[in-house]
Amino acid sequence: MSRELPNTREQFRPADHPTEHFLLTTVVGSYPKPKWLNRAKELAEEDSREFDDGDLEEAMDDAARLITEEHVRAGLDAIVDGEMRRNEMVEYFAHRIEGYEFNGPVKVWGHNYFDKPSVADEVEYAEPWLVDEFDFTSGVTDRPVKVPITGPYTLASWSFNEHYDSEEELAYELAGLVNEEIEALVAAGARYIQIDEPALATTPDDHAIVGECLEHIADGVPEDVRLGLHVCYGDYSRIYPEILDMPVHEYDLELANGDYEQLDVFKSPTFDKDLALGVVDVHTTEVETVEEIRENIVKGFEIVPPEQLTVSPDCGVKLLPRGVAYQKMENMVTAAREVEAELDAGEITVGYAGE
Known part of the structure; x- marks a missing residue:
């Protein structure tokens, strides 16, 4: 049996939400960086150093403010700054964890390289990782801010382990560090944290x-x-229903990319946690219409009732053109609001697997 956890979603309902039904809308995390931010990073790395670390910090602040406001304009209920300060989901954290070191980039596919870190000593929590990021984003918007954190299993699996007896042992040590970071984020006011x-x-x-x-x-x-x-x-199917035993409120799953072929996996036993359903495909530049996204949202009701459904993209959208990413988000929010109104009017029959 899965563990029952308190309902945490109502705190993210806007005070002026126009419908009785509420489908929480958010994003997974990453968003395309403005081209000028990438150029600013290049300038900061040049030997002349005419563009220093302070200039780069100002550029990242500007980008984070811009993308946060873009998320607000799209109408999202829970906001992320698009991870403007993060270069890569493992490398960013490894730079902030004692015990990691870097030995140069590793080719991962095609012409893409990843600066894969090594764990050369005992990992330790030396400084907060994301508190400044959260504080800044919270100061830009009055909407709830979600904080994505790369999970300890991925931090261990995507690193060279040169110190611990096993990758499993390393993952458990890193989990303790993530717990410390969440304590710091909670103290700063964070109420929505996603483990990637x-x-x-x-x-x-x-x-x-x-x-x-x-x-x-x-x-x-x-x-x-x-x-x-x-x-x-x-x-x-290889992780369900076992994942229901994990102590989280919400599972964010990439189903649009597979054209919902795996939807039936989650129908038995009953999906008794919240489902963050991917309703736009981040692997294509084609912008789904509002009607297409509405149909995708309704597919989620085959698994959970509306009060357990969160609406989001399949994954981070950082590889899409920025205009495409924004239009997908805006259409997604419009579709969610239309589905809410139809639910209020009784125009949608909800036949989820738990009935």
């Missing part, structure tokens, strides 16, 4: 390790703090 574990989709047999890591992460977290788990596309 894309590596789980590529090695689903390790779901028990991820579950144990989440037990460490969730230890001591207040009941009003919403914890989510994002898992990228994979064979979900």
